[in-house]
Amino acid sequence: MNMIRLVHAVSAVLVLTMTTGCWDRDELNDLALVTALALDQGKNNDIVTTIQFLLPRSQSGVGGTGGGGGGGGGMNKETAVRTASGVNVADALSKLQRRMPRKLFWGQCKIFIFGEELAHKGIQESLDLLSRHPQPRERSFVFVSAGKASDNLELFPPLERTSAEALRKLSEMDIGYKLTLQQLNSKLVDDSEALAIPYIHVLKKSKAAAPGQTIPYVYGSAVMKGDRMIGVMSEKVTRGMMWLNDDIGDYTITFWMDGRSQGAISLRPIVAHIKTTPLIQGDQWMIKVKVNVEGDMLQNGTAYNPVDPQLLAKMDKAFEKDVRDRIELTVQQAQHKFNADIFDFAKAFHRKYPKQWEKEKGNWDKRFPQVKVTMDITAHILRSGLILAPDGMPHDEVIP
Amino acid sequence: MMKKNEMITPMQLAFILYPTVMATGFLALPSLAASYAPYDFWMIGLVVLGTGILSVAAATSLHARFPRMTVVECSERILGKALGKIIGMLYFLNLVHVTGVVSREYAEFVKNNFLIKTPMMLVIVLMLLLVSNAVRGGVSVIAKSALIFTTCFVFPLIFLLLLLPDLEWGNVLPFMSHGIVPVLKASAVPQSWVSELFLINFFLPYVSDSKAGMKWGYIALSAVSVSMVLINLIVLLVLGLDTSNKAYPILVAFRYISIGGFFENLEALLLVMWVAGNFVKLTVFLYATVTAFSQCFGVTDFRTVVLPIAVLASVFSIWDLPNFSVMQQLLVKVGTFETPLFMNVIPLLLLLVAWLTGRKSADDGGVGG
Numbered sequence: 104m105n106m107i108r109l110v111h112a113v114s115a116v117l118v119l120t121m122t123t124g125c126w127d128r129d130e131l132n133d134l135a136l137v138t139a140l141a142l143d144q145g146k147n148n149d150i151v152t153t154i155q156f157l158l159p160r161s162q163s164g165v166g167g168t169g170g171g172g173g174g175g176g177g178m179n180k181e182t183a184v185r186t187a188s189g190v191n192v193a194d195a196l197s198k199l200q201r202r203m204p205r206k207l208f209w210g211q212c213k214i215f216i217f218g219e220e221l222a223h224k225g226i227q228e229s230l231d232l233l234s235r236h237p238q239p240r241e242r243s244f245v246f247v248s249a250g251k252a253s254d255n256l257e258l259f260p261p262l263e264r265t266s267a268e269a270l271r272k273l274s275e276m277d278i279g280y281k282l283t284l285q286q287l288n289s290k291l292v293d294d295s296e297a298l299a300i301p302y303i304h305v306l307k308k309s310k311a312a313a314p315g316q317t318i319p320y321v322y323g324s325a326v327m328k329g330d331r332m333i334g335v336m337s338e339k340v341t342r343g344m345m346w347l348n349d350d351i352g353d354y355t356i357t358f359w360m361d362g363r364s365q366g367a368i369s370l371r372p373i374v375a376h377i378k379t380t381p382l383i384q385g386d387q388w389m390i391k392v393k394v395n396v397e398g399d400m401l402q403n404g405t406a407y408n409p410v411d412p413q414l415l416a417k418m419d420k421a422f423e424k425d426v427r428d429r430i431e432l433t434v435q436q437a438q439h440k441f442n443a444d445i446f447d448f449a450k451a452f453h454r455k456y457p458k459q460w461e462k463e464k465g466n467w468d469k470r471f472p473q474v475k476v477t478m479d480i481t482a483h484i485l486r487s488g489l490i491l492a493p494d495g496m497p498h499d500e501v502i503p
Numbered sequence: 504m505m506k507k508n509e510m511i512t513p514m515q516l517a518f519i520l521y522p523t524v525m526a527t528g529f530l531a532l533p534s535l536a537a538s539y540a541p542y543d544f545w546m547i548g549l550v551v552l553g554t555g556i557l558s559v560a561a562a563t564s565l566h567a568r569f570p571r572m573t574v575v576e577c578s579e580r581i582l583g584k585a586l587g588k589i590i591g592m593l594y595f596l597n598l599v600h601v602t603g604v605v606s607r608e609y610a611e612f613v614k615n616n617f618l619i620k621t622p623m624m625l626v627i628v629l630m631l632l633l634v635s636n637a638v639r640g641g642v643s644v645i646a647k648s649a650l651i652f653t654t655c656f657v658f659p660l661i662f663l664l665l666l667l668p669d670l671e672w673g674n675v676l677p678f679m680s681h682g683i684v685p686v687l688k689a690s691a692v693p694q695s696w697v698s699e700l701f702l703i704n705f706f707l708p709y710v711s712d713s714k715a716g717m718k719w720g721y722i723a724l725s726a727v728s729v730s731m732v733l734i735n736l737i738v739l740l741v742l743g744l745d746t747s748n749k750a751y752p753i754l755v756a757f758r759y760i761s762i763g764g765f766f767e768n769l770e771a772l773l774l775v776m777w778v779a780g781n782f783v784k785l786t787v788f789l790y791a792t793v794t795a796f797s798q799c800f801g802v803t804d805f806r807t808v809v810l811p812i813a814v815l816a817s818v819f820s821i822w823d824l825p826n827f828s829v830m831q832q833l834l835v836k837v838g839t840f841e842t843p844l845f846m847n848v849i850p851l852l853l854l855l856v857a858w859l860t861g862r863k864s865a866d867d868g869g870v871g872g
Contacts, residue, residue, distance in 0.1 A: 127619055241759050
């Protein structure tokens, strides 16, 4: 009996100690917390990887005293970057690891940036590692950078700890276009084989800021056909795409009354309900877009008094026209400038007309520019805010 | 033999059976199924009901005809001693093989995603050591630990509902654009897992009320069906067409959960589920293996053979399985036929022979009864 107890006790202790996973232990002191990864095209088809990693608090203070230039006092550098190149991402990262005294840890890395040149050559091969490796998270954000991707990492934002954190917070604010790694993966295998990736620039630093004391920010998007970048869409066109994809979040809309002659009106917040319905009539493939949008007045630059129902109706009309123009501009560019189905119309047709889609599948490049987009837009301004007539305008100048 | 006074309640039976099917099933299931029916694979949870009913029905009617006997014992009654022993031996070989493969599946996931540097053999051996300890305790220990661990296994599934804001409902369309055939193809592998519900047969002799045991068997089956639909649906709605390319789609789903930027990294929960569920699954399989062996060879105390058989199972976990893809191939190409053969076909044939020859346990002087 005692023997059995001993066996039980030993096996229990063995199981308990082994199941803690100490074999795979990683001490924080041995890890370099990677916050962002930038991938660029190097020479001879090499891939250049640049990582941004966090400096432990005790070390970042030392960097601060040395790094403080300019007029705005010392700058606290909490991150550093390191670069290596290789035949592919994995190779480059393994070389990078040899230049790092600590083990790279990807669990905190939520930002992946592709340089423009690499994006033009194709991102699929590099993407493979990010999805295959167990550490990078599927909810990380993916960007394409104007110029070199690594330039976005050696910035020291005045507000956030790292430029990666600044990018992440900007994306999570739900005001602009954003794309997670998983969404990118899904879109790449989807029917349309075209998508847009948020396009980032380095914000010009303010005069008093120290060198590099600025952030990267999203402006516009990179149009991808398959895994290759074919062009850049402006912010306005990107917004149009977000309208069509029903992706409009917290957002201010500004439009002109009567073609700039009467001043501009801004609305916020706006609530939009957008429904796209595919329709095939004979050989004509159509997308019917139904938009129902409402907003509250934030600024009124016209002389119109929004209390007057007739004038309000006029404003609604201008609002409606503006939404229509936005969507039309985007559709026009996607169909004729890029011939890239960034709205995933292909999926919409596939879902509703699986049989016809199977037939036209190989022909989508020719079919997509011919898809007719019709719009049915209802736009209403609901409230005028705290004041009624335009502020500070003599009463006789207000149009009733 | 086993202490006959050991009893389990019919409800505990359901707690034993649920992870027996779901523990390994829920992890690889969506991607295996999605490769056949990329938009419709959520339906396979319903299709597998057929196999499940067949398994539970076969197990309970065998038991009704031969009370207090397992399939190994009654095959001797039905087919005579020689043929019966061969059937018993085949059951033993199949069960020990499956036990090995299940522990390999368990370890592959742990090694691939969590304990990357730990030798896989260690992960396998430690689990089997724990499992053998539970099996040595007998059915009531298995049943009681299943009560705890199955709860641990089911609870994290609730967290998948946190993905609601990320669900893309349109992903279920187009609905059955290629008819029902792809869905049936996709359910070939899952139905082989569901057929494992037949293992209820090894526990029925210890259930106080076998009618209620049957009822809880069907309840376990419905729970399996509902969870399969739910899990597949959530994976489909989050990952869409990309599902078939993920080795463990449900892992991606758990990793994708993010509430307010701080409630994330929930894959640790998945590991809890995985370990808890596989513990129950492996105890059930190892217990069935040990029972088949000891009944076939007339071992008086089954406890003596638990550890040796566990060692044998650990051999089967690496034997002829050089890598992950061979293991996947085994599940798809061999498991699809091997498991239903033992869990559906042989039991049904036994029933048929028993019915034709009119054999009942009462014929032999009311053994058990």
